[in-house]
Amino acid sequence: MADEFILETHGLTKEFAGFFAVRDVGLKVRRGSIHALIGPNGAGKTTCFNLLTKFLRPSAGQILYKGRDITAMAPADVARLGLVRSFQISAVFPHLTALENVRVALQRQHGHSFDFWRSKTVLDRFNGRARELLDDVGLSEFADTQAVEMPYGRKRALEIATTLALDPEMMLLDEPMAGMGHEDIDKIAALIKRISAKYTILMVEHNLSVVAHLSDVITVLTRGHVLAEGNYADLTKDERVKEAYLGAGHG
Amino acid sequence: MTVTTDNIIPVAARTVRDEMIAFGIMTVLLLIVPFTGIYPFFVMQALCFALLACAFNLLIGYGGLLSFGHAMFLGTAGYVSGHALKVWGLPPELGIVVGTLAAAGLAVITGLIAIRRQGIYFAMITLALSQLLYFIYLQTPFTHGEDGIQGIPQGYMFGFLNLSNPTVLYYVVLAGFLLGFLLIFRTINSPFGEVLKSIRENEPRAISLGYKTDHYKLLAFILSGTLAGFAGALKVFVAQNASLTDVHWTMSGEIVLMTLVGGLGTIFGPVVGAFVIIAMEQYLAGFGQWVTVIQGVVFVICVLAFRRGIVGEVAHFFRLSL
Numbered sequence: 370m371a372d373e374f375i376l377e378t379h380g381l382t383k384e385f386a387g388f389f390a391v392r393d394v395g396l397k398v399r400r401g402s403i404h405a406l407i408g409p410n411g412a413g414k415t416t417c418f419n420l421l422t423k424f425l426r427p428s429a430g431q432i433l434y435k436g437r438d439i440t441a442m443a444p445a446d447v448a449r450l451g452l453v454r455s456f457q458i459s460a461v462f463p464h465l466t467a468l469e470n471v472r473v474a475l476q477r478q479h480g481h482s483f484d485f486w487r488s489k490t491v492l493d494r495f496n497g498r499a500r501e502l503l504d505d506v507g508l509s510e511f512a513d514t515q516a517v518e519m520p521y522g523r524k525r526a527l528e529i530a531t532t533l534a535l536d537p538e539m540m541l542l543d544e545p546m547a548g549m550g551h552e553d554i555d556k557i558a559a560l561i562k563r564i565s566a567k568y569t570i571l572m573v574e575h576n577l578s579v580v581a582h583l584s585d586v587i588t589v590l591t592r593g594h595v596l597a598e599g600n601y602a603d604l605t606k607d608e609r610v611k612e613a614y615l616g617a618g619h620g
Numbered sequence: 621m622t623v624t625t626d627n628i629i630p631v632a633a634r635t636v637r638d639e640m641i642a643f644g645i646m647t648v649l650l651l652i653v654p655f656t657g658i659y660p661f662f663v664m665q666a667l668c669f670a671l672l673a674c675a676f677n678l679l680i681g682y683g684g685l686l687s688f689g690h691a692m693f694l695g696t697a698g699y700v701s702g703h704a705l706k707v708w709g710l711p712p713e714l715g716i717v718v719g720t721l722a723a724a725g726l727a728v729i730t731g732l733i734a735i736r737r738q739g740i741y742f743a744m745i746t747l748a749l750s751q752l753l754y755f756i757y758l759q760t761p762f763t764h765g766e767d768g769i770q771g772i773p774q775g776y777m778f779g780f781l782n783l784s785n786p787t788v789l790y791y792v793v794l795a796g797f798l799l800g801f802l803l804i805f806r807t808i809n810s811p812f813g814e815v816l817k818s819i820r821e822n823e824p825r826a827i828s829l830g831y832k833t834d835h836y837k838l839l840a841f842i843l844s845g846t847l848a849g850f851a852g853a854l855k856v857f858v859a860q861n862a863s864l865t866d867v868h869w870t871m872s873g874e875i876v877l878m879t880l881v882g883g884l885g886t887i888f889g890p891v892v893g894a895f896v897i898i899a900m901e902q903y904l905a906g907f908g909q910w911v912t913v914i915q916g917v918v919f920v921i922c923v924l925a926f927r928r929g930i931v932g933e934v935a936h937f938f939r940l941s942l
Contacts, residue, residue: 445827445831
């Protein structure tokens, strides 16, 4: 069983002073799939996400990653196990170049990170791999550009390249398409599709056409709990899902 | 033509080139000071504060941590070095080592406490700890309370450098400053410096990449505190005393002021800032208490009109990295 599902939660709950942002959520993410978490605003998607990556501490429940209980682990340790997240606001290091952004991730795995007496030229040995990763996401010509000067869609691509540098087993993407134009959405969607061949992906996303196109499994959250789960075709027929999105009476 | 060349050279290489040239100019200027007729005492004092501000800048400019208690490292190293030289009769080089180590030890302890909080809370904890230390130094006998340690002997460094000769002392202080400056420069441009910058830029992201950011911030704090202590130990030979002013919170404020005026997060900014502030104190001394008011005005102008600081604005205008 542990082999089939890479990430599982049991009774995951987060309470903020009497308000249940996430209540009794049981998720099972199949290894190698693209799993989407959707739901109307305030459904608890981002909270759920922060619980999975340990940026928030659950009030109750259990999180299992590869059969191992990670409920009480620190976020940096979870990342080291190969479960790496992205952020809703594009998470790059703005005043580092694209190459340096990717290198920071490579550097973590390969040591030297506490060496303050060495020249950073020792990091040049990561340049080859960093360029490969930038090529992979179509950012070759931006290698020496500061991240802050890159267009938004490119920043998201850079963020994915940085995450891939860690060679994670599973990626958690928090609204990868937020704030993007059509062209960028198509590019990033294709990129996610491509990398999903190697990695398991769980994403929170508002853009339903992206979700429909990419996901193998979709979990619908409302008011902190799981409303329905299945593939896109099944869910579009589900009256409860329609109601949650459009409100009662529209059906 | 120059513009096109500039675009071909990668950013990193251009940065190193600019910084090397600036470092060369600074070193040459400082080397010729004794032949210019400038009051060497003023330059020596400014060099000590410049190193102090550089150490402070390592923490805030590259680690994003505002310490409002850096005077405690300056003062502690000063007291310990002064005591070691005067009472224990240690030679100058050992006096400096002992004082610097004392500051390093203090940085480990205070760092472990302060690093747990961020932003304004971090600043407040460092301020509280330095005030705590101020009152301890006011009471303990070895610091001589309000009087401070006076008449600290300068002695012979390594047995042959007569530090009571102003020119010899000047070059010893300059060597100490350059050593500290280069160490900071190296730290900023090291693998560790890269991680530190990434934490400053986006800490949650650094955590999500698997970095235990507290460990990096603690190391930065210890390095910064130790180098601030080194500046304090050097200053003992210049001032020949160690007093409460060096541990007072106004000193911590002055360090912040120097760094802001010069340019936060620039390599050379704190040096320029320290020289400007010390020069103001020196040459405006005739105005008495008004110096503080003038400094306040300078600070306000700085924050309102040129937020990048002197070096930051120059670098921005000429598109250099300094």
